[in-house]
Amino acid sequence: MTTHVVQDTAALLGRSLRHIARSPDTIITTVVMPIAFMLLFVYVLGGAIETGTDSYVTYLLPGILLITVASGISYTAYRLFLDTTSGIFERFHAMPIARSSVLWAHVLTSLVANLISLVVVVGVALLMGFRSGAGVSGWLAVTGILALFTVALTWIAVIPGLTATSVDGASVFSYPLILLPFISSAFVPTATMPGPVRWFAEHQPVTAIVDAIRDLLTGQPVGTGIWTALAWCVGILVVAYVLADLAYRRRIA
Amino acid sequence: MQRHGAVSTGTGTGTGTGIRRACARKIRSRAALTLTQRQPSTLAAMSTAPTPHGVHEPAVLLRGLTKSYRDLTVLRGVDLDVARGSIVALLGSNGAGKTTVIKILSTLLRADGGTARVNGFDVATQGAEVRGSISLTGQFAAVDEILTGRENLVLMARLRHVTDPGVVADDLLRRFSLAEAGTRRVATYSGGMRRRLDLAMSLVGDPPVIFLDEPTTGLDPQARIEVWRAVSELARGGTTVLLTTQHLDEAEQLADRIAILHEGRITVNGTLAELRRLLPPAEVEYVEKQPTLEDVFLAVVGADASGHAHRDDPGTRTSDDLTTPGERP
Ligand SMILES: Nc1ncnc2c1ncn2[C@@H]1O[C@H](COP(=O)(O)OP(=O)(O)OP(=O)(O)O)[C@@H](O)[C@H]1O
Ligand SMILES: [Mg+2]
Numbered sequence: 001m002t003t004h005v006v007q008d009t010a011a012l013l014g015r016s017l018r019h020i021a022r023s024p025d026t027i028i029t030t031v032v033m034p035i036a037f038m039l040l041f042v043y044v045l046g047g048a049i050e051t052g053t054d055s056y057v058t059y060l061l062p063g064i065l066l067i068t069v070a071s072g073i074s075y076t077a078y079r080l081f082l083d084t085t086s087g088i089f090e091r092f093h094a095m096p097i098a099r100s101s102v103l104w105a106h107v108l109t110s111l112v113a114n115l116i117s118l119v120v121v122v123g124v125a126l127l128m129g130f131r132s133g134a135g136v137s138g139w140l141a142v143t144g145i146l147a148l149f150t151v152a153l154t155w156i157a158v159i160p161g162l163t164a165t166s167v168d169g170a171s172v173f174s175y176p177l178i179l180l181p182f183i184s185s186a187f188v189p190t191a192t193m194p195g196p197v198r199w200f201a202e203h204q205p206v207t208a209i210v211d212a213i214r215d216l217l218t219g220q221p222v223g224t225g226i227w228t229a230l231a232w233c234v235g236i237l238v239v240a241y242v243l244a245d246l247a248y249r250r251r252i253a
Numbered sequence: 254m255q256r257h258g259a260v261s262t263g264t265g266t267g268t269g270t271g272i273r274r275a276c277a278r279k280i281r282s283r284a285a286l287t288l289t290q291r292q293p294s295t296l297a298a299m300s301t302a303p304t305p306h307g308v309h310e311p312a313v314l315l316r317g318l319t320k321s322y323r324d325l326t327v328l329r330g331v332d333l334d335v336a337r338g339s340i341v342a343l344l345g346s347n348g349a350g351k352t353t354v355i356k357i358l359s360t361l362l363r364a365d366g367g368t369a370r371v372n373g374f375d376v377a378t379q380g381a382e383v384r385g386s387i388s389l390t391g392q393f394a395a396v397d398e399i400l401t402g403r404e405n406l407v408l409m410a411r412l413r414h415v416t417d418p419g420v421v422a423d424d425l426l427r428r429f430s431l432a433e434a435g436t437r438r439v440a441t442y443s444g445g446m447r448r449r450l451d452l453a454m455s456l457v458g459d460p461p462v463i464f465l466d467e468p469t470t471g472l473d474p475q476a477r478i479e480v481w482r483a484v485s486e487l488a489r490g491g492t493t494v495l496l497t498t499q500h501l502d503e504a505e506q507l508a509d510r511i512a513i514l515h516e517g518r519i520t521v522n523g524t525l526a527e528l529r530r531l532l533p534p535a536e537v538e539y540v541e542k543q544p545t546l547e548d549v550f551l552a553v554v555g556a557d558a559s560g561h562a563h564r565d566d567p568g569t570r571t572s573d574d575l576t577t578p579g580e581r582p
Pocket of ligand 1: 322345348349350
């Protein structure tokens with residue numbers, strides 16, 4: 001029996017994109033927190049933070065973008081949880097469709113929704129004085145890293161979406177992901193941190209990804225840092241995908 | 254069992270519980286003699302040998318199906334055939350395992366043992382082919398609340414790769430009296446509308462075998478009759494239907510054969526007439542027939558709806574007896 005992975009994924013993607021188009025509040029609630037952090041840090045705390053750059057909002061933005069993604073992916077867990085409890089998941093699985101398309105449609109929906117949220121946050125940052133010297137290739141590279149990061153984190157979100165027993169359970173997993181940028185180079189240079197914290201900050205993925213995006217946005221040579229950032233993204237993606245696939249197989253028995 | 258005017262037989266099916274109790278009692282005492290309480294060996298001998306393409310085997314074939322959830326044994330060896338183009342009702346009380354059977358047949362759940370074949374394909378090893386042959390309407394309506402009714406149908410049509418999704422959707426909306434509501438979000442639908450949409454979604458692509466898990470639970474009498482009508486039409490068109498129900502009157506209305514699932518096995522399997530033979534001979538009693546609440550409801554709400562019932566199965570609907578002048582054409 002031939003399967004139609006692409007057509008089936010497209011049909012299901014169309015469905016979830018309609019969900020987003022009909023509840024734009026999911027985009028709004030996604031961007032509220034990162035924008036609030038940005039305002040707080042730029043206008044309240046930023047004056048006391050020494051980053052060695054002219055514009056704190058420019059320094060801050062990469063970390064804010066990662067927080068945006070971390071807050072956006074919890075909607076994937078939420079939507080997936082609703083699908084599994086509403087019975088529509090079973091309906092799809094009793095149909096002659098490519099089964100992998102069910103999850104991929106959710107992951108691609110997350111990618112689209114998060115890219116929209118990211119554009120909104122960058123727009124607000126521009127209003128707050130963010131300026132970038134990056135050219136087209138720099139922006140493309142930033143978009144690529146953020147897209148890869150989003151897909152990797154979304155596969156993490158798939159796991160609670162498939163296994164949670166309550167709506168709250170499906171979304172709490174994102175809190176640590178949102179907090180991780182605070183112990184990184186996102187808000188303050190890691191050099192200011194005490195020993196063990198500094199060690200952790202310098203060896204966790206957010207710092208590598210934030211540094212790479214920051215270098216790209218400020219038009220500086222990225223060096224080998226970008227490979228570290230990409231390796232983290234791909235590593236998270238692979239591990240999360242394998243675990244999500246396990247959860248999925250268990251779910252559909 | 255024809256009922257005329259005020260005459261009713263002692264074993265009337267007015268409530269369903271009466272017959273159920275009587276059935277249970279009688280099955281214990283003499284079912285083995287009168288009915289098809291078959292041994293697996295006889296069953297195996299009776300069934301047509303499966304051909305490579307399964308053309309001659311029944312649309313649904315269950316042999317010795319077992320299933321447990323941890324230490325709870327639900328199915329202890331279920332044997333059941335559903336002939337092509339027939340309607341079989343699987344009757345059972347709450348927790349009997351009806352949904353479990355349906356889920357195994359729809360490849361949503363793995364059996365622990367036994368054989369389950371649908372349209373000639375084994376559910377355990379040929380899942381994709383089974384899914385290509387079936388459609389499932391689960392116990393609880395599985396519709397997308399945020400989409401409109403039409404969008405739900407178009408989605409099903411796209412997933413089943415039919416050539417003209419829009420046309421198929423509009424046709425089904427009409428058939429299920431949802432044409433006007435079609436452009437509204439499903440979140441605004443009533444329970445009955447949802448259920449009708451749910452059923453319509455299962456018909457997209459004309460699958461040869463349809464599983465309906467309690468298709469009329471939660472519907473008002475009128476909507477039930479509409480669903481019954483749709484199911485009868487399906488069977489007339491050659492579709493095989495396996496439905497589960499807790500209501501004897503539903504089985505009576507729709508099914509060619511009725512199988513009762515009890516304590517993990519099919520304890521009774523036969524036509525309505527065969528099942529009736531399990532009951533004590535009808536004693537003729539003269540009682541003044543009171544219209545049931547359902548009769549009153551149908552007379553007040555929809556002469557139209559009871560008209561369908563009349564067309565589908567004249568003679569067995571008590572509602573036909575309640576003719577209010579001016580309400581019938
Ligand atoms: N996933 C599960 N885990 C554990 N037990 C289950 C599970 N699904 C069903 N059961 C149990 O198996 C038994 C049969 O359930 P099933 O849903 O098949 O019954 P049913 O005949 O469809 O009942 P109903 O008429 O209430 O829908 C019940 O006792 C139920 O509690
Ligand atoms: Mg059930």
